[in-house]
Amino acid sequence: MSGPLKGIRVIEIGTLIAAPFAARMLAEFGAEVIKIEAPDTGDPIRKWRKLHEGTSLWWYLQSRNKKSISINLKSPAGIDIIKRLATDADILIENFKPGALEKLGLGWDVLHALNPALTMVRISGYGQTGPYRDRPGFGAIGEAMGGIRFTTGEPDGVPPRVGISLGDSLASLHAVMGALMAVLRVKTGQGQGQVVDVSLVESVFNLMESLIPEYDLLGHVRQRSGGSLPGIAPSNTYPTRDGGYVVIAGNSDPIFKRLMQAIGRTDIGNDPKFARNDGRVANVALLDAAIAGWTSSQPIATVLAVLEQAAVPAGRIYSVQDIVADPHYQQRDMILSAELPGGVKVKMPGIVPKLSETPGEIHWQGPALGAHTDELLAGLGMQLAEIERLKQEGVVQ
Structure with a gap:
């Protein structure tokens, strides 16, 4: 050994x-x-x-x-x-x-x-x-x-x-x-x-992050939220045209602007109220709808290619077949x-x-x-x- x-x-x-x-x-x-x-x-x-x-x-x-x-x-x-x-x-x-x-x-x-x-x-x-x-x-x-x-x-x-x-x-x-x-x-x-x-x-x-102080000081009980990440926006799972799903994490300030530009929503990306995370969280439903509207009109391969070009973290949900076939895993x-x-x-x-x-x-x-x-x-x-x-x-x- x-x-x-x-x-x-x-x-x-x-x-x-x-x-x-x-x-x-x-x-x-x-x-x-x-x-x-x-x-x-x-x-x-x-x-x-x-x-x-x-x-x-x-x-x-x-x-x-x-x-x-x-x-x-x-x-x-x-x-x-x-x-x-x-x-x-x-x-x-x-x-x-x-x-x-x-x-x-x-x-x-x-x-x-x-x-x-x-x-x-x-x-x-x-x-x-x-x-x-x-x-x-x-x-x-x-x-x-x-x-x-x-x-x-x-x-x-x-x-x-x-x-x-x-x-x-x-x-x-x-x-x-x-x-x-x-x-x-x-x-x-x-x-x-x-x-x-x-x-x-x-x-x-x-692993439960700020669960305790949120409850103690704010009385907040974190709930189930599906594919989204509560209090951090936008970060969610979005459907694509060909029946797939893609996870997109556009939750840092510069990444959010690049994401909005990539999906053709510079009007949202340039809006001052979305410049910081707290403003985005307050309007998360609007943001998720805009992103999902774009992803659902594109095949998953196009979504991933566009977001990679824009340097936006994104990935499709892998099965074991995907993992075994992936060249990055192999290399x-x-x-x-x-x-x-x-x-x-x-x-x-x-x-x-x-x-x-x-x-x-x-x-x-x-x-x-x-x-x-x-x-x-x-x-x-x-x-x-x-x-x-x-x-x-x-x-x-």
Whole structure:
């Protein structure tokens, strides 16, 4: 492994999305990620969404560059193996319900005593403290209680969800940030390891911009607004003649004037009352009608070409077919080719972000269950006979 995180060892005791996605990003940039999986079934995500020959395609993506060791967490000997692995680790990431690891004998007090430099990243629905800490929490609930669902969708419709696991993924990003900040503190000699407490609800809430002060000082409750961006104008989704939709963000002062010139409405663009955002917001219906009147008379290709020439931010709404075919995605290495077991080729997403000197790399796709068990146990100093005995006893697989 190479990359900026080379030499960082991560223990992942997590399933499904939040903890595994965070660990995947660390693995892509060189960390050694050891994924602890239950015998026989492994991570449930191995069977989620679309399967290829019995294994989820999501699994191959979510667990690339990780090492899989299958350990029975109900076995004292299995818990001892995890402790031994954690003794030499920099980060442990988990997304169990608060208190679950404590019941297994793997709580913070135990692990910190074994390895004072260890950073423990704990992802849960509501956090490790507070009156809701013991409630079960999934990403969808985090989106609901974090505020984003209330502000999403058409004003007269049911608040929809985004078509991906947004709440979990936002928690993953916060987990990675917290983990790296905590590890940096240790590596620069500023202190020992610590707990990084990540809540699904709070990870969503952290994106909610000025929602709180608007309510507190102005009594304003931000509502669902469809494709528009409330309080910022013009920024909306507009129909085109051929049945498509284009998102146009003409909300800065100079861009707005260029937009109005491009659609032949210099009368609006030169009107002093529209020169600043507050004036445009007060007349947003008029502006949206003018823009939609133009876009709906043109095919989407013409709309995009005219707006690109005018340097107005605009884009059509992409499907997965559009993404895969897009030359910009391809040139930026965002669509990569991977090989699955049996030599099957499949396209996979590339790595984000792009680092100029130490870019992320993909060395292998999600491994078979327990594929690295022997290697990792041998790394703990175990002999072959001892490893075989643990297998026979059902401690590892």
